[in-house]
Amino acid sequence: MLNRNFFKLSNKKFSCAFYNTHRNKSVKTGIVMLNMGGPQNNDQVQDYLYRIMTDTDMIQLPLQKFLGPFIAKKRTPAVQKKYNEIGGSSPILKWTNIQGELLCKKLDDICPKSAPHKHYVAFRYVSPFTEDTLQQIENDKVERIILFSQYPQYSCATSGSSFNTIYSYYKRKPFPQSIKWSIIDRWGTHPLLVKTFAEKIVDELNQFPETIRSKVVIIFSAHSLPIEAVNRGDSYPSEVAATTEAVMAKLGYRNPYVLTWQSRVGPVSWLGPFTDVAIEEYVKKGIKNFILVPIAFVNEHIETLHEMDIEYCQDLGKKVGVELIRRVAAPNDHPLFIEALSDLVSRHLCGEESINPKFLLRCPSCTNVRCHESKQWFHKLCSV
Template sequence: MIKKAFYNVRCLSTSNLKPKTGIVMLNMGGPEKLDQVGDYLFKIMTDRDMIQLPIAQDILGPWIAKRRTPKVQKMYKDIGGGSPILKWTKLQGELLCKTLEKEMPQNAPYKPYVAFRYVTPFTDDAFSELERDNVEQVILFSQYPQYSCATSGSSFNDIYRYFKGKKFPDFKFSVIDRWATHPLLAKCFADLIRKELQQISDDDKKDLIILFSAHSLPLKTVNRGDSYPSEVGATVQLVMSELNFSYPYQLVWQSKVGPLPWLGPMTDEAIKTYVKQGKKAFVVVPIAFVNEHIETLHELDIEYCKELANEVGVKTIRRVATPNDHPLFIQALADIVKTHLQSSIAVSPKFLTRCPHCVNINCIKSKKWYAEVCRL
């Protein structure tokens, strides 16, 4: 279905001209094939922006990656053999650019570029293509609505490293680093939630709770001042406002790795305890994810909504789809880019400000660099 939709978008594209505005879609990425999993995990476990192991990361990181590879390969096999995140990101980028060409033609032609952090296409791939295309304006557009130093920050630091020591190209360069409170994002999630609520009986709705699930962070990262938890919470409040706060809800966290303390409560533990409290029905919302990938298709769908739900006796559980190609979501992306281009702010003051307890030397250097090169 994704392949067919993407093919149709490519066929409908009317712009074969040299792109004027390049929009770089930043995300973590995911392996499309099982033989990419090992290298994908290696890059994650050795990225100090993403994970800070207590000792010998150059040794311990590769060892953990190698040890986890067979288990993670099985997970990808369970969801069809690979991640669909690249297909969704390409589709979202194409639809975004088609919308912008209609609504803001003065900056057209637009072209989307994908820059993943841990799997192809990498930052190098995206910027090599951008430079070949000789675009006039480059917009770095984080596809994480809520900013974290471990995710968005890692991608932005990687772009800084790519240009370090090089002559900077002659193009305008700007940053969209976060958009957790965009009203159309909230409306999109609310619409997706309503669709799942329609599948639940009135009787089950009496004991229903909406669980907003987001990828967790180590508490030491939170305590350094990472803004991610507060930004996720802001998105949740806006979505519930769209729903008139009609149901009880809770922000929960998933995807903990390792023995150190992480931000909680964890999604699986919350489901277990809410069942003990008498909750019969759940709607699980992947509030920090904009397209389907391993954390939604396996962790939420298989591990929690299927296996755990059966284990603890959940009567009804529905998992809300990620925004994917929802019209409201595509309109949100377009409105974010339009507003950005119409502003005089090439990079936000928040982005240029380090966390109060930042210890990452990459952040010090990269933020100074962005302050110097960004312009609209």
């Protein structure tokens, strides 16, 4: 199990320190790191949940205008309790800033023509909000922007929501003509990301007795998706599966493994099998040793620190009679992971890539007009 005390570094202090370091430097290239974010204190939890439950890109609910706020308010006390149990806040901002600083430091070395580089954090549901970050970029007079989704596997509910928000922001105000734009929308099978997960899995396997090591079941777990989105054609499930297969191929398929889904919420049907159910059912079958892998998460947050560590490894494991269950850490600041980030961005800075054709293709059954308009807009934006 991971030591959660390690994740109690103050997000606020780190952010201020980073800002003070960079505020006097001119910025030539900005790396905009897109993510949903997480509350930095308990006072932000209800607004955070409200923004999620009323975002139709993230989730579609019956009578969402009324049901979304109701669910957010009802869930707030329980979610606040969970954050208290992992140190009082989400570490996503801290880790994103660490990753961004390490990324830009490496880019300054390997891509001097586009230096200095600066990372910007653009969250969807909590500060720093995407809209505020875009305004800061304009104030900094940045010449080149890389919009970099921090979700390795693309989903309309996550990456799509972030890109649609950027489109909506500029639809309402004058667009800065002097900036050159590029998009990194998915990267779930990047060799260095795959190698990062593979090395972390080996580290955890080595903690099991040698006599049972080859029989340990590797459970790859990712945030689930409503079945409605799956049937619409969202590529997320297949992209998560592709990452899983790439990691297992890197490991030589040395262990039995399964892909499961977690974090379902609300009165809709979700993609399964569910991670907690899989653990319980395997134990019934006599399988009692597991490694959990957060295959769709690049940094620690409530789904890893609470749902995986406390709810699954600790509480569920004890309840159903697991012998040994360990959890692979998210990539965080692993050197190979930072290499993966820098390789992805450097390809865009060198002019090899600007936009993925797959990004421009809508889901087969998509009816979201804003999604259609957004993709057309980004196509023109990145073709300039």
